Amino acid sequence: KLNIDSLDYQTSHRTITLPGLVNIAAFVPGLAKEGSKDFELVTRESVASGFSMIRVLPLGVEDSLTDAKALEAALANSKVAHCDFNYSVAATSTNSQQLSPLTSRVGSLFIPFNHLSGNINKVATVTSHFGVWPALKPIMTDAKTTDLASILLLASLHNRNVHVTSVTTKDDIKLIALSKEKGLKVTCDVAVYALFLSQNDYPTCPALPTAEDQEALWNNLAIIDCFSIGSLPFQLAHDMKQDVNAAFGIADTLPLLITAVCNGRLTIDDLKTRLHDNPKTIFDLHDQPTCSIEVEMDRSYDVQPGDAWSPLVGRTLKGTVQRVTFKGKTAALDGHISSDGSLGTAASVANPVAVASVASPQLRPESSHGHQNL
Amino acid sequence: KLNIDSLDYQTSHRTITLPGLVNIAAFVPGLAKEGSKDFELVTRESVASGFSMIRVLPLGVEDSLTDAKALEAALANSKVAHCDFNYSVAATSTNSQQLSPLTSRVGSLFIPFNHLSGNINKVATVTSHFGVWPALKPIMTDAKTTDLASILLLASLHNRNVHVTSVTTKDDIKLIALSKEKGLKVTCDVAVYALFLSQNDYPTCPALPTAEDQEALWNNLAIIDCFSIGSLPFQLAHDMKQDVNAAFGIADTLPLLITAVCNGRLTIDDLKTRLHDNPKTIFDLHDQPTCSIEVEMDRSYDVQPGDAWSPLVGRTLKGTVQRVTFKGKTAALDGHISSDGSLGTAASVANPVAVASVASPQLRPESSHGHQNL
Ligand SMILES: [Zn+2]
Ligand SMILES: [Zn+2]
Ligand SMILES: [Zn+2]
Ligand SMILES: [Zn+2]
Ligand SMILES: [Zn+2]
Ligand SMILES: [Zn+2]
Ligand SMILES: [Zn+2]
Ligand SMILES: [Zn+2]
Numbered sequence: 001k002l003n004i005d006s007l008d009y010q011t012s013h014r015t016i017t018l019p020g021l022v023n024i025a026a027f028v029p030g031l032a033k034e035g036s037k038d039f040e041l042v043t044r045e046s047v048a049s050g051f052s053m054i055r056v057l058p059l060g061v062e063d064s065l066t067d068a069k070a071l072e073a074a075l076a077n078s079k080v081a082h083c084d085f086n087y088s089v090a091a092t093s094t095n096s097q098q099l100s101p102l103t104s105r106v107g108s109l110f111i112p113f114n115h116l117s118g119n120i121n122k123v124a125t126v127t128s129h130f131g132v133w134p135a136l137k138p139i140m141t142d143a144k145t146t147d148l149a150s151i152l153l154l155a156s157l158h159n160r161n162v163h164v165t166s167v168t169t170k171d172d173i174k175l176i177a178l179s180k181e182k183g184l185k186v187t188c189d190v191a192v193y194a195l196f197l198s199q200n201d202y203p204t205c206p207a208l209p210t211a212e213d214q215e216a217l218w219n220n221l222a223i224i225d226c227f228s229i230g231s232l233p234f235q236l237a238h239d240m241k242q243d244v245n246a247a248f249g250i251a252d253t254l255p256l257l258i259t260a261v262c263n264g265r266l267t268i269d270d271l272k273t274r275l276h277d278n279p280k281t282i283f284d285l286h287d288q289p290t291c292s293i294e295v296e297m298d299r300s301y302d303v304q305p306g307d308a309w310s311p312l313v314g315r316t317l318k319g320t321v322q323r324v325t326f327k328g329k330t331a332a333l334d335g336h337i338s339s340d341g342s343l344g345t346a347a348s349v350a351n352p353v354a355v356a357s358v359a360s361p362q363l364r365p366e367s368s369h370g371h372q373n374l
Numbered sequence: 375k376l377n378i379d380s381l382d383y384q385t386s387h388r389t390i391t392l393p394g395l396v397n398i399a400a401f402v403p404g405l406a407k408e409g410s411k412d413f414e415l416v417t418r419e420s421v422a423s424g425f426s427m428i429r430v431l432p433l434g435v436e437d438s439l440t441d442a443k444a445l446e447a448a449l450a451n452s453k454v455a456h457c458d459f460n461y462s463v464a465a466t467s468t469n470s471q472q473l474s475p476l477t478s479r480v481g482s483l484f485i486p487f488n489h490l491s492g493n494i495n496k497v498a499t500v501t502s503h504f505g506v507w508p509a510l511k512p513i514m515t516d517a518k519t520t521d522l523a524s525i526l527l528l529a530s531l532h533n534r535n536v537h538v539t540s541v542t543t544k545d546d547i548k549l550i551a552l553s554k555e556k557g558l559k560v561t562c563d564v565a566v567y568a569l570f571l572s573q574n575d576y577p578t579c580p581a582l583p584t585a586e587d588q589e590a591l592w593n594n595l596a597i598i599d600c601f602s603i604g605s606l607p608f609q610l611a612h613d614m615k616q617d618v619n620a621a622f623g624i625a626d627t628l629p630l631l632i633t634a635v636c637n638g639r640l641t642i643d644d645l646k647t648r649l650h651d652n653p654k655t656i657f658d659l660h661d662q663p664t665c666s667i668e669v670e671m672d673r674s675y676d677v678q679p680g681d682a683w684s685p686l687v688g689r690t691l692k693g694t695v696q697r698v699t700f701k702g703k704t705a706a707l708d709g710h711i712s713s714d715g716s717l718g719t720a721a722s723v724a725n726p727v728a729v730a731s732v733a734s735p736q737l738r739p740e741s742s743h744g745h746q747n748l
Binding site for chain 1: 528
């Protein structure tokens, strides 16, 4: 062991251990499509990339989880799961009553403003869902601009917490900042791609922030409760007319963030707070004390063009995920995935395990440990 | 005098005296159009119909009051004024700074959501206006549904009062009711036409409430701070493809409301509160102690088809305006207008007259007094 440590010392490689990460907004394109392997692909790439839990967005490319039937279809597609997961259900203008019986089986209600057609009365829709959705169960939305202000008012009037996912603009993050300052119960996430890619680079992808918006996101880091992956990688690839698979963009998350840590734009604590602590608290997720990851901090690599398109080609990144331990077992080691997909379980309901009796995963940003084959 | 009173007793005619009324949302189609007589027409019909003050909406058919030049044009058209008046200015996505110098000359800022084009960022627009518009100067909006919720949140975050004009739907009045209940500083008005005409009768006029919406407005009377005339009569005539003049609908206001009083749906106090007391308070208008009107309560008449189209033809109404006293002089008597348009003045700024030293106009709903030629 001493031998290995001295090897590590010589090459200045630092490895940190983090708890298993949570992707609070996982996009599974073929969500409820019969026989789709997208869920398996997404969980496999997730666990290999350091995520031990994903919260699946209820909006796929063709299907949305708006009723029990769709939820069953999604669950049927999630028998092989490489990490823990839960589903949300999506609000429509007419399904508030139908969703009630599903609350114990899902992680949250998602109110998809950007998919609601323009003609429905959004205020009435949101109000009807607030009226029946259980008070302690999370509510998530993708509302922007006027819709965002609207749902924040309704949440405030009905005394509900709301989580706003995938904030991309200066105006929206400022509105959330002001709302938090005034005591409104709102939390938010920003997709990692939105922190590092902008319309400057990809003018044909309106889902990305402008350079000015992106700067505002960084300036409001304290307002951002969580980082997410979301559907932004998929949307970017789509807008760039590139073939994408369901797992696209997931593996880029940690390298982008760790590189920002190395560049002094983030701290490890910023990262851990937004990919573990806050997600667990906001979405009432069970802790996973036997899940952890080891991340190589210092070795840099140039992203090379590969078989699949990547917006990161040419960038120099750090932050290779070296080892992922999932439920006490090695799920991935130096890029080799050993998970067979049998350990991931549905985690819709907060697990009543006595969390206090197990040691919290320890954050060791300064620790170094040995490894041989980098 | 005794003689006349006994005549009145015989015919059971009851006349009540009310203070001069305020139309908080007067629509002047040719507002800033050079040489337009619309303003004169509107004030003439207003004073004859019992209004001693009008607040002019800053949106005409072709022109809006969005800058100093347009305000000058409107003021040039208002040299002949049969009642007191003020103008508001209309917010655009870019004019928040330009409106600042005009604040002392206008009654309020109007934020016209229904005229803002869809692509602009409404949150940023509203926020920029809240940032520069003086804190004590009224703000009025025509926002509906999601836009309404949005501006109520922004008003709350920026600690501003907002007056919502021309509420027509059940959802909007419920949202305002809930907002008031939660302590938000919001007031609202309903156009008188919206209380008595619905899409049931006029399916091609979407600006009217549905029958269900109208019922909700009546059920929420306590939430309605003011009655207004607004542009609804003009819109209805337009949608019915009828010729309209600027004065259309104004004279119908009191008869519709007085008839509702006679039918027990309203009290005189409901009416006075919403056409005098609340308008004065909400919009910080000078009192007009020498303005009053006498209204015939009991005589009913059938509305006959006339030269101009009227949606009220065939209805039986009460509430003829018998005498209007404007600034101590008789401006109209039994339908004969004696005003020459020289007494109305611009009333943009609250008048510092010592109101306490003059007696408040007395409300005498039960008083009867004589008249001869009805
Ligand atoms: Zn190393
Ligand atoms: Zn509620
Ligand atoms: Zn944990
Ligand atoms: Zn290998
Ligand atoms: Zn009489
Ligand atoms: Zn402010
Ligand atoms: Zn008065
Ligand atoms: Zn006559």
